[in-house]
Amino acid sequence: MGTELAKAVVDGVLTGGVYALMAAGLTLIFGVMEIINIAQGVLVVLGAYLSYTLQVHAGIDPFVGLLITIPVMFVLGMVIEWGFIRRLAPRDRTALSILATFAVAVIVEGVLTQAYSADLRTLSAWYVDRSIHVFGFYLPYIYLFGFALAVVLLAALYLFVYRTRTGYSIRASMQNRAGAQLIGIDIDRVSAITFGIGAAATAAGGTVYGATNTFNPDSGYDLISRLLVIVVLGGLGSIGGALVAAILALVIEDVTAVLWSPVWSSTMFFAVLVVVLLVRPTGLFGQQAVRAQ
Amino acid sequence: MNPALVRRSVIVLALLCAIGFPFVFRNPATTSIAFFTVLYMGAASAWNLFSGYTGYMALGNAVFYGSGAYFIANVTNHLDLSGGIGIFLWVPVAGLFSGIVAIPVGWLALRTRRHTFVVITIAIFFIFQLLAYNLQSVTNGSAGMQLPLPPWIAATYNDYFYFAALIAAVLAVVVSWTVRRSHFGLQLLAIRDDEDRARGLGVRTGRVKLAAFVLSGVLTGMCGAIYAYYLGSVYPPFAFEAIFDLTVALMAFLGGLGTVSGPVIGALLLEPLQQYLTQQFTAAGLSLILFGALFLVVIGFLPQGIVPSAEALSRRVKAARSR
Amino acid sequence: MTALLDVRGVTKSFGGLRALDDCSFAVEEGSIAGLIGPNGSGKTTMFNVVTGYERADAGSVVLAGNEITNAPPGRTCGLGVGRTFQLTRVFPRLTLLENLQVGRAGVPKAKRRELYSDARCTELLGFVGLADMARVQAGTLSYGQRKLVELATVLAQEPRVVLLDEPAGGINPLLITQIGERIRELNRRGVTFLVVEHNMEFVMGLCDVVWVMEHGTVIAHGEPGQVRRDPRVLDAYLGGALDEDDQEEPGERKEATR
Numbered sequence: 001m002g003t004e005l006a007k008a009v010v011d012g013v014l015t016g017g018v019y020a021l022m023a024a025g026l027t028l029i030f031g032v033m034e035i036i037n038i039a040q041g042v043l044v045v046l047g048a049y050l051s052y053t054l055q056v057h058a059g060i061d062p063f064v065g066l067l068i069t070i071p072v073m074f075v076l077g078m079v080i081e082w083g084f085i086r087r088l089a090p091r092d093r094t095a096l097s098i099l100a101t102f103a104v105a106v107i108v109e110g111v112l113t114q115a116y117s118a119d120l121r122t123l124s125a126w127y128v129d130r131s132i133h134v135f136g137f138y139l140p141y142i143y144l145f146g147f148a149l150a151v152v153l154l155a156a157l158y159l160f161v162y163r164t165r166t167g168y169s170i171r172a173s174m175q176n177r178a179g180a181q182l183i184g185i186d187i188d189r190v191s192a193i194t195f196g197i198g199a200a201a202t203a204a205g206g207t208v209y210g211a212t213n214t215f216n217p218d219s220g221y222d223l224i225s226r227l228l229v230i231v232v233l234g235g236l237g238s239i240g241g242a243l244v245a246a247i248l249a250l251v252i253e254d255v256t257a258v259l260w261s262p263v264w265s266s267t268m269f270f271a272v273l274v275v276v277l278l279v280r281p282t283g284l285f286g287q288q289a290v291r292a293q
Numbered sequence: 294m295n296p297a298l299v300r301r302s303v304i305v306l307a308l309l310c311a312i313g314f315p316f317v318f319r320n321p322a323t324t325s326i327a328f329f330t331v332l333y334m335g336a337a338s339a340w341n342l343f344s345g346y347t348g349y350m351a352l353g354n355a356v357f358y359g360s361g362a363y364f365i366a367n368v369t370n371h372l373d374l375s376g377g378i379g380i381f382l383w384v385p386v387a388g389l390f391s392g393i394v395a396i397p398v399g400w401l402a403l404r405t406r407r408h409t410f411v412v413i414t415i416a417i418f419f420i421f422q423l424l425a426y427n428l429q430s431v432t433n434g435s436a437g438m439q440l441p442l443p444p445w446i447a448a449t450y451n452d453y454f455y456f457a458a459l460i461a462a463v464l465a466v467v468v469s470w471t472v473r474r475s476h477f478g479l480q481l482l483a484i485r486d487d488e489d490r491a492r493g494l495g496v497r498t499g500r501v502k503l504a505a506f507v508l509s510g511v512l513t514g515m516c517g518a519i520y521a522y523y524l525g526s527v528y529p530p531f532a533f534e535a536i537f538d539l540t541v542a543l544m545a546f547l548g549g550l551g552t553v554s555g556p557v558i559g560a561l562l563l564e565p566l567q568q569y570l571t572q573q574f575t576a577a578g579l580s581l582i583l584f585g586a587l588f589l590v591v592i593g594f595l596p597q598g599i600v601p602s603a604e605a606l607s608r609r610v611k612a613a614r615s616r
Numbered sequence: 617m618t619a620l621l622d623v624r625g626v627t628k629s630f631g632g633l634r635a636l637d638d639c640s641f642a643v644e645e646g647s648i649a650g651l652i653g654p655n656g657s658g659k660t661t662m663f664n665v666v667t668g669y670e671r672a673d674a675g676s677v678v679l680a681g682n683e684i685t686n687a688p689p690g691r692t693c694g695l696g697v698g699r700t701f702q703l704t705r706v707f708p709r710l711t712l713l714e715n716l717q718v719g720r721a722g723v724p725k726a727k728r729r730e731l732y733s734d735a736r737c738t739e740l741l742g743f744v745g746l747a748d749m750a751r752v753q754a755g756t757l758s759y760g761q762r763k764l765v766e767l768a769t770v771l772a773q774e775p776r777v778v779l780l781d782e783p784a785g786g787i788n789p790l791l792i793t794q795i796g797e798r799i800r801e802l803n804r805r806g807v808t809f810l811v812v813e814h815n816m817e818f819v820m821g822l823c824d825v826v827w828v829m830e831h832g833t834v835i836a837h838g839e840p841g842q843v844r845r846d847p848r849v850l851d852a853y854l855g856g857a858l859d860e861d862d863q864e865e866p867g868e869r870k871e872a873t874r
Contacts, residue, residue: 036411087593094408095350096592099546102539103588110581217578221535225419232412267423270416274401277413281405476720479710483718486707493669493689493699494719494769 007137008258012251014143017150018208020246022223023230024154024239025201028161031174031237032194035085035097039105041224043199046108047073047206048215052121062123062207063145069203077199078192080104085195086188105220112217123210146208153204154243157197161239170194174237229273235286245284248272311459315452324451328458328523330564332516335462336537337544337556338469339512343505344542345551346478348485349407351506352538353414354513356398356421357391359532361514362521364390366438367431376443381457384518391514392507399506403499418533425529437528440521454523461519462557465512470553472508481505482551539588540567547591549598558599563587620645620808621697621777626665626675628658628832635661637832639675643777648799648809650819650840653829654853659812660702662829663779667699668692680776693719698775702782704762708755712746712765713737715754716772732772740768744798760787767798777808784815796822820844828852 026040047069054065084104088096122128127141161167172180173190181187209215209223230249234241249272257265276284311331315324336358344351364387365380374380402413425432432438445453472478480501483491492498521527541556544563549555566587570580595602619642628636635658643649651659664670666677668689677685684692693699707715716737720728730736741747744764749757754765763783770778783799784792796818799809813819819826820840827837830852836843843849 030408034408036408084589088596094411095348096596098350098352098411099539099542100589100592103585103592105585106539106588107582107585110578110583110585113578113581115578222419225415228412229416232409232416236408263427267420267427270420270423273413273416274420277405277409278401281409283409286409476717479714479718482710482714483707486709487705490705490707491718493667493693494773495690495693496718497690 003137004258005255008254009251010137010139011143012254013247014139014147015212015254016247016250017147017154017243018205019226019230019250020243021150021153021201022205023227023234023242023246024157025198026227027231027234027237027239027242028157028170029194029198030231031239032170033085033097033191034094034177035088036094036101036228037195037198038098038101038224039080039108040198040202040227041222042105042108042112042217042220043073043077043202044206044209044223045215045217045220046112047203048123048210049112049116049121049206050203051123051207051210055123055125062125062211063149066149066204066207069207070200073203073206074196074200077196080199081192081195086191105224109217109220116217118216118218120214120216121210122214123207125211128211140212142208142211146212149204149208153201154239157201157239160197166190166193226269229270232283233273233276235283238283238285241283241285308463315449315455319448321447321451324455326565326568328451328455329568330560331455331462332458332520333541333544333564334557334560335458335465336513336516337541337548337560338462338465338553339509339516340538340541341545341550341552341556342465342469342472342512343502343509345545345555346472346481346485347502347505348551349403349502350411350542351402351414351509352411352542353398353402353416353418353421354509354541355533355535355537356414356418357395357510357513358517358520358534358537359421359425359529360391360394361387361517362527362532363425363432363438364514365518365521366440366527369440370438374441376441378443378453380441380443380522381453381519384457384461384515384522387518388511388515391517392511394514395507395510396503399503399510403502403506418535418538422529422533425533432527432529435529437526439526440524442525454519457519457522458516461512461515464515466553466557468508468512469556472505473553477501477504485551543588543591546598547595549600549602552598552600555598555600562599619643620680621666621810622676622678623662623666624676624678626662626672626677628661628665628670628673635832636665636672636675639829639833641827641834641837643808643810644825645808646803646806647824648803648811648822650823650826651810651812651829652814652816652819652826657829657852658832659829660781661832663699663781663812666692667697667779693773693775696774696776698770698773698778700763700766700770700778700780700783702785704759704766704786706754706757706762706765706769708753710754711751712741712754712757712768713750715765716740716769719769719773731774737768737772740772741765743771743801744768745794760791763787763791763795767795771802771807775807777810778802780809780811780813782813783811784813784818792818 022040022044026037029035029037050069050072051062051065054060054068055062084100085097088100127145131138131140132144161170169180169185169190170193172183172185173187177187230246231242233249234243234245249269252272253265253269256268314327318324318327340351340354343349365383368383369380398417402410402417405413426434443453480491480496483496484498484502488498517532521532524531544559545556546559547563548557548559567584570583597605621643623642624640626636626639627634639658639662651662653659661670665672668687668691671686675685676683679695679697682695684695687695707718710718713734717732720732738747738750741750744767746761746764746768754762757765783795792815799822803809811819811823823840825837826840826843828835828843828849835852836846836849
């Protein structure tokens with residue numbers, strides 16, 4: 001039981017890292033643009049399919065393929081922002097964005113269904129089925145690689161947001177949208193880049209997700225529900241919060257599977273959010289701030 | 294022409310058409326579409342009652358739809374009822390059950406601010422879907438539950454359900470209209486415009502929102518029960534369906550969020566279209582693409598919805614004419 | 617005359633910043649009191665504490681002998697404290713009539729119908745000159761008109777004391793005069809007022825008594841004429857000309873130019 005429990009915790013941390021990366025994109029988008037990108041889940045699935053195509057048709061290893069999929073998804077994100085999000089009326093923006101991104105998600109799901117059918121797929125590579133034997137238990141390589149990728153990308157994201165000029169613009173826009181515009185920040189450009197980053201994160205997440213799960217176009221729903229839970233749990237707009245929340249939620253889910261039953265582990269994942277919100281309605285690291293309406 | 298008289302005549306006429314519809318169009322394929330259209334009129338009005346009036350986007354109403362469905366499934370099974378009109382009497386009870394479910398759900402969800410609220414309704418939806426899969430003793434898990442088969446002939450089978458749905462829809466619309474004209478409705482709309490100020494003026498925002506939420510739950514639950522009976526069986530992914538909320542939201546949106554006739558018009562336009570698309574384009578992917586694209590077009594060009602846009606247009610016409 | 621609103625020793629800090637420091641004042645029933653002071657002296661915070669939008673760390677707020685300290689805004693409203701805001705807020709998608717009728721909730725059922733009837737509310741709108749727009753959406757109104765609507769909304773609840781937060785702010789002189797007249801008319805009918813304002817001409821011409829705040833506490837009070845000449849007040853404003861500059865200019869001392 002002890003080792004199983006330890007393994008569950010480790011698994012939770014490792015997968016949590018990957019979810020944190022995808023959730024970071026989502027929370028960043030909310031923080032800067034005040035919109036909830038429902039399409040984030042299906043974009044992960046799209047990322048998985050892109051990796052799959054590169055692997056099956058061009059023999060490119062999924063991780064190597066990231067060199068292609070990340071830029072592609074980044075551009076796609078910017079296109080989505082420019083094409084659909086930017087045109088939303090400023091009033092009721094958040095509500096409209098939910099519907100609009102939900103519509104985009106449905107469209108992407110439709111495209112994927114047409115292109116790939118509803119068959120379940122998965123990514124395969126030497127590291128997908130093998131594990132490293134360490135400290136008495138087996139850690140699948142893919143989890144380790146995925147976690148490492150997540151750490152690297154999150155670090156890169158951190159550096160970008162806190163050390164570059166564009167990152168500065170992003171942070172300024174998060175604090176005060178109107179104020180940022182007044183000091184000359186091109187909010188359209190910032191929004192496009194932010195959305196692009198959010199989508200790029202899904203490319204990375206998609207590769208790992210695709211390697212550790214079987215997926216089909218329908219998988220987007222489960223994913224977005226989890227990402228939303230993580231983002232709200234961590235506090236909307238807080239990247240650090242998303243990281244903590246992702247690891248916390250996934251560890252609890254995996255531990256529940258061991259301690260109670262795998263049947264209830266998914267339910268626990270969502271229940272954690274409910275419990276936390278009972279105590280802290282703004283999430284773990286959310287601000288109490290009432291945004292001026 | 295007196296506008297109130299015109300409006301009343303239109304309503305009476307519409308009702309007469311609705312009642313007479315299955316007698317004129319006897320084809321079961323057509324009445325099936327009609328059934329779903331009317332059912333969604335009710336569900337969309339119920340959704341609008343809370344989300345449209347308060348501005349809080351609830352994307353978890355499927356919770357009530359499914360609760361109503363499972364309630365009626367359980368009742369018919371445990372009481373060993375046989376199919377027939379009598380089962381419809383349990384629909385309002387199913388609605389009340391959903392309303393009771395709505396109390397803790399609403400209390401929990403409404404503790405949060407608007408953005409968080411949306412997410413928590415989604416999370417609660419997934420919890421319920423998972424519960425449906427896992428609470429085997431109550432829901433029979435993924436094997437689903439069966440409802441008794443009514444003894445009606447194929448030619449008129451749909452008609453009974455159509456009328457049941459029509460009653461539910463009319464009820465939903467009447468409730469929406471009554472609320473809209475009441476002080477309760479005024480408080481909801483004030484909350485939509487400026488919740489803090491409403492609270493400052495003495496509105497008990499917590500109670501008011503919860504009341505609307507529960508009311509919405511009751512009506513949605515009734516629709517879910519009718520739906521379950523129509524299908525004859527209840528399964529987790531159909532009772533708790535992710536697209537349901539998106540669909541009713543789009544309908545209310547298209548017609549006009551926060552108006553009484555908006556959801557009805559939205560359902561009238563969209564449901565037949567959706568049914569048509571799923572029948573014509575068996576390629577599931579294509580119908581999704583079209584649906585999503587339609588959604589975006591509606592949001593882009595008619596952000597206010599049909600009814601408010603029409604009203605604004607008629608105001609402009611009147612203003613131009615009076616010059 | 618008894619004090620309708622009695623505020624004693626209110627202290628309120630925001631983190632390290634002490635916004636209110638043992639602040640006390642009283643408003644006599646039937647009077648129009650003014651609350652003035654340089655920017656940052658704590659006037660709006662004081663309003664917020666009195667109406668329950670902020671909690672006081674210490675001190676008490678008593679209305680007609682009843683303690684209402686830290687009662688939530690919905691309750692203070694129901695107890696007879698009306699309040700307008702610096703940044704005028706209306707319910708944009710509701711009609712003017714509906715704007716006035718929202719607050720109906722806090723009132724016992726018996727009084728409700730009569731108090732918030734269309735007739736009475738239209739009359740109130742007429743009082744501020746907007747009766748013919750009763751069924752227009754509030755969002756289409758100009759800023760000045762919204763101010764009037766906000767005033768009417770507060771009046772609809774038949775308050776005993778009305779706190780006005782910069783009623784003359786952001787509107788043209790003609791409207792300012794109108795509002796001043798409305799306030800005087802209401803006062804004649806028995807409504808008590810406490811007005812925060814930067815427009816000195818407005819305050820001096822309208823108020824029976826003026827309280828001056830600085831750094832979260834009251835430094836002077838009395839009749840407008842008195843207060844205007846009080847050296848402590850001149851010091852606080854440090855610009856001398858009380859009808860203009862509120863900005864503190866360190867090190868400078870001017871004679872009152874009047």
